[in-house]
Amino acid sequence: MTTFADMGVDADIVEALASKGIVDAFPIQEQTIPLGLPGQDIIGQAKTGTGKTFGFGIPVVQRLGLDPAPGVKALIVVPTRELAVQVYEDMDMLTSNRSTSVVAIYGGKAYEGQIDQLKAGAQIVVGTPGRLIDLNNQRLLDLSHATEVVLDEADKMLDLGFLPDIEKIFQKVSQVRHTMLYSATMPGPIVALARRFMSNPIHIRATDPDEGLTQANIKHLVYRAHSLDKDEVIARILQAEGRGKTVVFTRTKRAAQKLVDELNDRGFNAGAVHGDMSQEARERSMAGFKAGKKDVLIATDVAARGIDVDDVTHVINHTIPDDEKTYLHRVGRTGRAGKTGIAVTFVDWDDLHKWALINRALDFGQPEPMETYSSSPHLFEDLDIPAGTKGRIGKAPKTDTVRTQRTARPERAADAAAEGTDEGGTRRRRRRRSADTPVGSTFAEGAPADAAASDATASADADRGTDGAGTHDGAGKEHHDGKPAPARRRRRRRGGPGGTPAAAAGV
DNA sequence: AAAAAAG
Structure with missing residues (x-):
């Protein structure tokens, strides 16, 4: 070198x-x-x-x-x-x-x-x-x-x-x-x-022109979000073990503000950056996020480009970006300086064409991201979402143990990375997960966008061989059986700060 | 069409 x-x-x-x-x-x-x-x-x-x-x-x-x-x-x-x-x-x-x-x-x-x-x-x-x-x-x-x-x-x-x-x-x-x-x-x-x-x-x-435009060390997960409770899924991702810093992108300033209010209501320490905020508040959010004092940063595309924060492990596209350039810049907030990262994209019903556009422009598809993660149970595996939790996530008051747990996570993540495995907790959760189908039902609608073409039923044999750069590729990772989720929920989430009690139901 | 960028 x-x-x-x-x-x-x-x-x-x-x-x-x-x-x-x-x-x-x-x-x-x-x-x-x-x-x-x-x-x-x-x-x-x-x-x-x-x-x-x-x-x-x-x-x-x-x-x-x-x-x-x-x-x-x-x-x-x-x-x-x-x-x-x-x-x-x-x-x-x-x-x-x-x-x-x-x-x-x-x-x-x-x-x-x-x-x-x-x-x-x-x-x-x-x-x-x-x-x-x-x-x-x-x-x-x-x-x-x-x-x-x-x-x-x-x-x-x-x-x-x-x-x-x-x-x-x-x-x-x-x-x-x-x-x-x-x-x-x-x-x-x-x-x-x-x-x-x-x-x-x-x-x-x-x-290398043959390499494509995206970083090889970023793993792309794409899910169809048709009637999926995105706030709930995001709350769960935030509680996943092994998670470092997370940035969530929305398409509008209003959506960013709504989400940050919702997550703060749930007891997370979330910060926002968007153009309707005072510059002082924007900088406070950024500084808090960089310093690790905030769990998550919610941003419009103002933060899509250039922003360099150490140890961002997850980028979540709450709303799919309009074009491949924005996609590439957004997900580029993770996987920096050779580190690994995970990019999660929710594709709303009306936005399927946008994913098709991005997929084509960035020459995805072989084998990532669609083919590799072709059933919703893998959402749990790849995102390491705590599955046993009942009720609305993150409802605890700020001083609760949930918070302590979250604060402690970075060290555990480091340990796990050093050992090349994500150890005990995962196995425990996985066991609970198979016993506890209700959580699966939460994601029943969350079939990945590619499955839209065929069938929303989970496929049992997603090929995990690409391994890519997942931080969470634990040793001995076994497949989930990929049963179709029992019930499809058709509840429409009513937004608004504070959420609704309904958000807790059925989870 | 949204977001950003001066106040």
Whole structure:
């Protein structure tokens, strides 16, 4: 493996990285840093969680050199405020052994601090388009000497919603510059468009074209959610042993708010991030989630891209995303830096075509995800859902033992991972599960979407041979007998914070 | 069509 030192990265940067335990370069870094350092324009494409930030961050820092002259010389533009904070932190780390100063410029926050830092001579700016243009209009942000320009999540920055802002920003920065664009997804038309802002860019794809676009270490589970009580299933997933951090995505801000209220009502410590929240509340949620103080983060697609939180073991698509790009970015919140992850997608009746689209675009199907998990009992096995529990999950008050249990879980997960098995608890639950059919009935409607074509009846012989990257692939995993669930429930869940007593019935 | 991004 190539180290950062091998690539000619300055010693103080190498040292900053090493102090965080980062020594070896990931492929995208290995391929782009040697080009970025001498000033080659780059379109860098690599899967989620494989280190794109340092791919551009290191060349930016190193190329600014040690010039103490104040003023903005580098600009990094990102699509969300949370990503601005995160990339700012990475850049701040890379510059920790030199005097180069970094500032984050984004909306929803007081102007004062940001303006002060600009006046103090900040040299690297990381920001979102709106506030960047705002401050530029106010003549408080001079971009004309920005000779290093980066678009992170570049395809997003160049889509219709952002393009006018980006065009404006490219008019303001230095016309003699080094430009780098990075993203996990780079549709052809976007690449063509991107070239307008670059000079002779080289397009680096740090992926084997035969491999597909998704991370091999993410296991994809897809379930048809027709009349499935998704809140209940999600509550159960959250109580599964071996679960680390979990992110749940919804399609709308309202759905996110509703779900976070519901889960908090049930005694979970859930946080939300969506555009109807104050920036302060958004950042509180993110910080709490990163620190492990929250059980789960409920988010709209504002958090789909770039957000890097350690040890996210599960991503749940409460609502299927609209397109394959969003799917790929959402599930990319797990399986980062070579770790394994599980992505669970609920496909509502009206959204079956969306799954077909995503499945085709991402070239799934062989053998994952549909064929491998072709019966609902495997939902229990793969998600390790506690099966014996009666009643509505998570109803306990905040100080209850349920909570203690959840807090204790990460250590157990680590132990289990170290042993390569998920040990006793699983077996116990499994035994109860076979004795206790009622839980199965909860998921009777949760047949996977592929079975829609044939038959919702459980199939006994799903091929588990792919093994993929499951953290929960315990030794001696036996098949469930896959009986068809006894009763189909047709209850319609009435939403609203606080839920209904009916939610407890029949479980 | 939703979400995001200035206030």
